[in-house]
Amino acid sequence: MINKKIKIGIDASRNRSGGAKAHVIGLISEGNPENYGIDEVHIWAFKSLLDSLPDKPWLFKHNPAELEQSLFKQILWQCFKLKKEAKSEEIxxxxxxxxxxxxxFSPMVVMSQDLIQYEPGMMKIYGWGKSRLSNIMKLIVQNKAMRNAKGVIFLTEYSMNAVQKVTGSLNNTTIIPHGVGDLFKNKIHLPKESLINKETIKCIYVSNTEMYKYQWNVVKAIAGLRKKGFPVELILAGGGGGESRKMLNDEILNSDPNNEFVKVIEFVTPLQMPDLLADCDISIFASSCENLPVTLLESMAVGLPIASSNLGPMPEVLKDAGVYFDPKDPKSIELAVERLIKEDATRLLSAKQAKQLAHDYSWSSCSNKTWNYLVENIKNL
Incomplete structure (x- = not known):
């Protein structure tokens, strides 16, 4: 093993979401596998992701035709062809x-990025429809993959513990969180010394709608603050559909029938997001199930005061740099945001501490820790 070339393979064929693509781009762009004795990195992914990766002398890009076709054909390729292709490259x-x-393929290291299947009671919120059946299938497939893997990468300690309550103890686990881009870290948000006399107090919640993200409760909370006389407005950035979007639309119709204080932005590009965040006064994050809350990290990196859900890994990530609430209780959300409005010292300290904590999350650290971990797995074979 010492005298031969070290070749790492990356299966990024399922990396379709923005966060998953950002991880692969950060992994390839920010670290140097050659520093860890890696000679070649072979990545299998769809064309648009490969096109967004920089050219490196050690990087070899593979785009099987099936990855541009239906999900069924992608799975067939992964099931029957990926192993052969990786073997042919001597991965x-x-x-x-x-x-x-x-x-x-073996040996394999997998990354756990989906926690819905492991949070108690989470799948029940979808009822017995297509989404729940899909999650049950994912649970079976993920459990098998993680139990057979030579190593498993988790993004937070919370997610590592939650998954292993279901799978049992796994081989060679480690925690390597994703990073936050410099676009957010370099954006300077200066919190107002006081919000009480501000003409408009802008709150923002960045996330697509899901049954566990409770946007409708945030709308109720903001409506409650307006009834108390606070000139609060709410920006909901992120699309979504299905039952969760219907619940949000119904609540907006009920709480804000004249479209006075709730604004929904369906899509915001990564380049636009730092400016959108920096223009707001308070960030709200009301999700109850996350592996690593990336949009929370982005608000932290910009330096916004944050009112956050007290569930999942959010307290692990935000620590003491925010005011917490129960996302299932609109009154709890209302009181948390009210505290940030009224308590200047709390709000200013929250923003300062959050920005400092965000510096611990870098793509360079994520990339280099990943390369090192993969090489250590090879040495232990």
Missing amino acids: DVLFTTDASTFSS
Whole structure:
């Protein structure tokens, strides 16, 4: 092993979401695998993701035709062809960036990025429809992949503990959180010394609608603050559909029938997001289930005062740099935001501490820790 080239494979064929693509881009762009004795990195992904990756002398890009076709054909490729292609390239270890893998390649390291299937009671909120059946299938596939893997990467301690309550103890686990881009860290938000006399207090919640993200409760909370006389407005940035979007639309119709204080922005590009955040006064994050709350991290990096859910890994990430609430209780959300409005010292300290904490999350650290971990797995074979 010492005298031969070290070749790492990356299966990024399922990296379709913005966060998943950002992880692969950060992994390739910010670290240097050659520093860890890696000679070649082979990545399998769809064309648009490969096109967004920089060219490196050690990087070899693979775009099988199936990855541009239906999900069914992508799964068939992963199940039956990926192993052969990785073997033909003499890959030493395959890093799968999504634990929902059907590949039987070994040795393999997988990353856990989906926690819905492991949070008690979370799948029940979807009822017995297509979404719940899909999550049950993911649970079965992920459990098998993680139990068979030579190593498992988690994004937070919370997610590592939650998953292993279901899977049992897993082999060679580690925690390597994702990073936050410099676009957010370099954006300077200066919190107002006082919000009490401000003509408009802008709050923002960045997330697509899901049953566990409770946007409708945030709307209720803001409506409650307006009844108390606070000139609060709410920006909801992120699309969504299904039952969760219907619940949000119904609550907006009920609480803000004249469209006076709730604004929904369906899509915001990564380049636009730092400016949108910096223009607001308070960030609200009301999700009850996250592996690593990336949009929370982005608000932290910009330096916004934050009112956050007290569930999941949010207290692990935000620590003492925010005011917490129960996302299932609109009154709890209302009181948390009210505290940030009325208590200047709390709000200013929250913003300062949050920005400092965000500096611990860098793509350079994520990338280099990942390369080191993969090489250590090869040495231990």
